[in-house]
Amino acid sequence: MIIQRVVLNSRPGKNGTPAAENFRVEEATLPDQISEGQVRVRTLYLSVDPYMRCRLNEETGVDYLKPWQLSQVTDGGGVGIVEESKYAHLSEGDFVTSFSWPWQTRAILDGEILEKVTPQLVDGHLSYFLGAIGMPGLTSLLGIKEKGHVTAGSNQTMVVSGAAGCCGSLAGQIARLEGCSRVVGICGTDEKRSVLVSELGFDAAVNYRTEDVEGQLRDLCPAGVDVYFDNVGGSVSDAVIRQMNENGHVVLCGQISQYNRDVPYPPQLPPAVEAILKERNITRERFTVLNYRDKFDSGILQLSRWFREGKLKVGLRREADLPRSSRLLPGLLPVALGADTGVRSPRPLTRNPACTETRRRHRNLLRNRFGPTLSNGSCRLRRVFLLFVVSVKRSLGARHCSKPWASPHPERPPPSHELLPFVPFRSVAKKNVASHSFF
Numbered sequence: 001m002i003i004q005r006v007v008l009n010s011r012p013g014k015n016g017t018p019a020a021e022n023f024r025v026e027e028a029t030l031p032d033q034i035s036e037g038q039v040r041v042r043t044l045y046l047s048v049d050p051y052m053r054c055r056l057n058e059e060t061g062v063d064y065l066k067p068w069q070l071s072q073v074t075d076g077g078g079v080g081i082v083e084e085s086k087y088a089h090l091s092e093g094d095f096v097t098s099f100s101w102p103w104q105t106r107a108i109l110d111g112e113i114l115e116k117v118t119p120q121l122v123d124g125h126l127s128y129f130l131g132a133i134g135m136p137g138l139t140s141l142l143g144i145k146e147k148g149h150v151t152a153g154s155n156q157t158m159v160v161s162g163a164a165g166c167c168g169s170l171a172g173q174i175a176r177l178e179g180c181s182r183v184v185g186i187c188g189t190d191e192k193r194s195v196l197v198s199e200l201g202f203d204a205a206v207n208y209r210t211e212d213v214e215g216q217l218r219d220l221c222p223a224g225v226d227v228y229f230d231n232v233g234g235s236v237s238d239a240v241i242r243q244m245n246e247n248g249h250v251v252l253c254g255q256i257s258q259y260n261r262d263v264p265y266p267p268q269l270p271p272a273v274e275a276i277l278k279e280r281n282i283t284r285e286r287f288t289v290l291n292y293r294d295k296f297d298s299g300i301l302q303l304s305r306w307f308r309e310g311k312l313k314v315g316l317r318r319e320a321d322l323p324r325s326s327r328l329l330p331g332l333l334p335v336a337l338g339a340d341t342g343v344r345s346p347r348p349l350t351r352n353p354a355c356t357e358t359r360r361r362h363r364n365l366l367r368n369r370f371g372p373t374l375s376n377g378s379c380r381l382r383r384v385f386l387l388f389v390v391s392v393k394r395s396l397g398a399r400h401c402s403k404p405w406a407s408p409h410p411e412r413p414p415p416s417h418e419l420l421p422f423v424p425f426r427s428v429a430k431k432n433v434a435s436h437s438f439f
């Protein structure tokens with residue numbers, strides 16, 4: 001079987017900006033037969049995450065995250081559907097995810113590294129297992145809970161940078177749900193600013209590209225800033241910290257503005273800003289979501305509940321918008337956007353009658369489960385290899401179907417009280433892929 005895949009073509013260099021030519025799309029042959037313990041999957045979604053920037057370097061800077069190798073297939077979080085299985089715990093038609101999903105249209109993978117996901121948790125939006133109801137969602141939730149010191153009723157103001165990104169947009173909403181009285185976002189365009197306020201419930205937002213962040217925050221946070229959810233670092237963060245109150249807390253989630261620079265993580269703050277932290281007794285502890293695996297089960301269920309209750313809004317973006325980390329991995333855009341870009345998109349074969357038949361069955365399956373809307377979306381996504389998020393990271397230790405929420409009869413969604421914990425990162429632990437320098 002001929003498949004299309006993305007391989008690393010060249011490295012941008014530690015101080016370089018990744019470009020499309022760092023990746024190339026090529027064809028390869030997938031064996032027709034799978035072995036015992038293996039499954040053949042068709043890729044539905046891949047997540048492009050900021051941490052991948054360090055995998056573009058010859059050394060990632062950490063033991064537990066391997067660099068991508070030249071001319072080898074790149075990988076990351078992915079979601080797909082099982083087309084054939086010789087692994088006892090997975091069957092054809094199951095939706096699965098992995099943190100080490102190869103960027104190719106189809107793949108033969110060890111069943112061991114796959115986790116079965118339950119579409120009901122995300123109302124059928126499978127990409128959410130890579131985003132709001134996955135690793136980024138957990139990052140926002142656990143970051144706030146573990147490092148934010150948010151207390152309902154204490155009138156706290158939270159500022160979120162990278163607020164229109166996956167973690168940021170969720171962090172702002174979660175801050176409100178957890179009890180912050182005022183939430184202000186920082187983002188890079190006026191359109192994002194307006195979405196944050198009108199759709200995601202932020203009280204206000206600042207465009208860091210066109211506005212004076214510090215001056216705006218002075219006006220927008222009259223009582224000062226108590227909690228800062230920091231996704232970006234650099235001058236934006238310096239400006240926020242200068243507006244922080246005594247005994248405040250910085251959730252050091254990420255420093256995306258620094259990832260194209262060869263500096264240690266986290267990058268040092270300017271001495272004057274460091275002095276503010278000390279003088280005002282502001283905590284700024286590094287947060288790594290993968291250090292909180294024991295809280296993933298309850299976290300995912302919490303995120304899923306909020307989402308299904310309409311309390312957590314998830315950005316529904318068109319492929320053409322694909323904002324996620326596009327600056328870090330622009331090479332993915334052509335892949336994600338398909339033939340319009342002039343780069344051949346790794347689409348699943350459409351002319352092979354056997355494939356067409358399999359897809360028809362899967363389409364009917366989805367239509368029966370979720371109705372025509374998802375089914376139509378799924379058809380479209382079949383043509384689009386990559387999607388945004390987005391991110392996280394993922395799903396559910398339902399591999400063995402031993403848990404009620406991992407219903408083997410997905411047409412009957414389990415009632416929410418039946419939802420039991422699961423271990424989203426089980427496969428990650430098995431593969432010894434842990435946190436990385438950009439987490």
Ligand SMILES: NC(=O)c1ccc[n+]([C@@H]2O[C@H](COP(=O)([O-])OP(=O)(O)OC[C@H]3O[C@@H](n4cnc5c(N)ncnc54)[C@H](OP(=O)(O)O)[C@@H]3O)[C@@H](O)[C@H]2O)c1
Pocket residue numbers: 049050051135136139162163164165166167168186187188189192231232236252253254255256257258287288289290323324325326327391438439
């Ligand atoms: N600690 C952890 O365990 C953990 C886990 C996951 C992610 N993270 C970190 O969380 C952060 C956000 O990740 P994500 O998954 O939400 O990524 P994302 O969806 O790609 O969003 C990133 C956002 O960063 C903003 N941005 C990019 N470059 C910037 C710059 N130079 N200055 C200011 N803003 C910039 C972009 O917004 P604009 O277009 O508006 O600039 C974009 O919306 C990253 O730093 C990532 O490394 C940490």
